[in-house]
Amino acid sequence: MSIKIQFKLNGEEKNFYVKPNMTLLELIREKAHLTGTKHGCGNGECGACTIIMNGEPVRSCLILAVEADGKEIITIEGISPQNLTELQKAFIDEGAIQCGFCTPGFIMAGEALFKKTQKPSDDEIKESLSGHLCRCTGYEPIFNAFKKVAKK
Amino acid sequence: MIYYPEYLQPKTLEELFKELPKNKKIYYLAGGTDLLNYLRDELVDKKNSCFVDLSKIKELVFINETNKNIEIGSMVSFNILQENNLVKKHFPAITSMCKTFSTPIISNRATIGGNIANASPSGDSLPVLYTLNTKIEIKNFSQTRIEDIDKIFVGPKKTNFKNGDLITKLIIPKQVLQKGFSIIGIFKKVGGRKSHIISKASIAISAISKSDYIKKINVAVGAVAPTVLKINTISEILNNKKLNKKLVKDSVEEIKKVISPIDDFRSTANYRKEVVSSLFLESISELFKFNFYD
Numbered sequence: 526m527s528i529k530i531q532f533k534l535n536g537e538e539k540n541f542y543v544k545p546n547m548t549l550l551e552l553i554r555e556k557a558h559l560t561g562t563k564h565g566c567g568n569g570e571c572g573a574c575t576i577i578m579n580g581e582p583v584r585s586c587l588i589l590a591v592e593a594d595g596k597e598i599i600t601i602e603g604i605s606p607q608n609l610t611e612l613q614k615a616f617i618d619e620g621a622i623q624c625g626f627c628t629p630g631f632i633m634a635g636e637a638l639f640k641k642t643q644k645p646s647d648d649e650i651k652e653s654l655s656g657h658l659c660r661c662t663g664y665e666p667i668f669n670a671f672k673k674v675a676k677k
Numbered sequence: 678m679i680y681y682p683e684y685l686q687p688k689t690l691e692e693l694f695k696e697l698p699k700n701k702k703i704y705y706l707a708g709g710t711d712l713l714n715y716l717r718d719e720l721v722d723k724k725n726s727c728f729v730d731l732s733k734i735k736e737l738v739f740i741n742e743t744n745k746n747i748e749i750g751s752m753v754s755f756n757i758l759q760e761n762n763l764v765k766k767h768f769p770a771i772t773s774m775c776k777t778f779s780t781p782i783i784s785n786r787a788t789i790g791g792n793i794a795n796a797s798p799s800g801d802s803l804p805v806l807y808t809l810n811t812k813i814e815i816k817n818f819s820q821t822r823i824e825d826i827d828k829i830f831v832g833p834k835k836t837n838f839k840n841g842d843l844i845t846k847l848i849i850p851k852q853v854l855q856k857g858f859s860i861i862g863i864f865k866k867v868g869g870r871k872s873h874i875i876s877k878a879s880i881a882i883s884a885i886s887k888s889d890y891i892k893k894i895n896v897a898v899g900a901v902a903p904t905v906l907k908i909n910t911i912s913e914i915l916n917n918k919k920l921n922k923k924l925v926k927d928s929v930e931e932i933k934k935v936i937s938p939i940d941d942f943r944s945t946a947n948y949r950k951e952v953v954s955s956l957f958l959e960s961i962s963e964l965f966k967f968n969f970y971d
Contacts, residue, residue: 545728546682572780572782584782588709589713591686653781655873
């Protein structure tokens with residue numbers, strides 16, 4: 526049994542036929558071939574699969590692909606297709622990337638945060654980072670990158 | 678994910694109960710933050726199940742004020758709940774709970790109805806809803822019933838729900854406040870870290886008070902018994918009293934009497950027993966701005 530769904534992916538209307546047990550993460554990576562969104566833990570703990578759905582950051586591993594029908598979805602590829610965003614630049618400047626696996630998730634959480642509030646407090650930054658795991662950087666450079674954008 | 682459950686995506690409750698199969702195990706998909714894990718870990722009925730996605734049913738997403746109650750639709754997510762002004766005004770314990778509930782990203786999806794239906798003794802919303810004497814509206818085909826929240830749980834992850842029962846709303850009574858009194862509330866939990874964690878033990882307190890005089894208080898604890906427990910004996914000790922150290926000490930003894938924590942992969946029974954007492958002292962100290970520790 527396949528179900529037809531239609532949604533906006535990075536600004537473009539897309540159609541897919543999906544099985545009802547496929548996750549949105551699997552759809553994004555394996556059917557839409559957008560591999561910037563990462564499959565980490567697969568149970569909502571690590572944050573690597575974070576995307577923006579209807580303006581809110583969500584875990585794509587905990588959403589069925591069929592639930593995306595009618596929604597507007599932005600992945601890391603759709604954040605700023607031409608240039609780097611301020612946050613992405615700050616990540617580079619602050620050395621907030623080592624292996625890079627967690628980075629798309631952090632960027633998505635950050636973009637959603639800065640859309641809501643341009644000058645988030647330290648606590649708001651920490652709260653937005655709280656659902657994301659990074660095993661390389663120790664979080665300090667990531668926090669600093671967020672701070673750098675918040676100061677601007 | 679290796680199997681393909683039947684899948685429905687109704688747009689209204691009417692449509693839902695028209696299409697709902699009678700001979701299949703029904704899994705309602707709300708935020709999916711628990712159910713997708715069960716699906717992945719193959720903990721759902723493989724052969725004969727039907728997933729019913731509730732995400733398109735707009736009539737389940739609302740927070741309304743009536744004469745006597747605040748009514749909350751079952752598909753309200755924790756981030757909406759946290760920001761809601763009616764909830765902030767009437768039920769500070771709910772707002773307090775939302776702040777420590779998982780992470781912002783999970784809160785964007787996880788729903789209050791899902792947290793109840795999952796029936797985990799460590800579900801964070803449950804002790805809070807117990808302290809507020811919440812009633813739950815449940816629909817199944819043409820039938821509607823309303824039950825007290827403390828009557829629906831029969832064990833860890835077990836409710837008295839029949840196949841197809843759907844939580845449609847929560848009904849929480851507003852408190853009538855006499856002059857000078859205010860409603861206060863708090864939720865605290867202990868886990869392996871601060872964020873994104875399932876409680877090893879938790880506590881919720883809701884009270885009506887005027888400085889250190891308690892008119893009415895309700896205390897409930899989570900993750901220290903097969904279901905969440907409301908400790909009525911504490912209400913008996915503290916209602917209509919000026920709070921003092923002796924009364925607080927007696928209350929802690931009551932907690933230790935009624936709980937029955939277990940050893941599991943998350944923690945030990947002894948630790949839970951100790952820590953839930955500390956959570957009570959910490960909460961009561963914070964609520965009444967006095968150190969009740971020593």
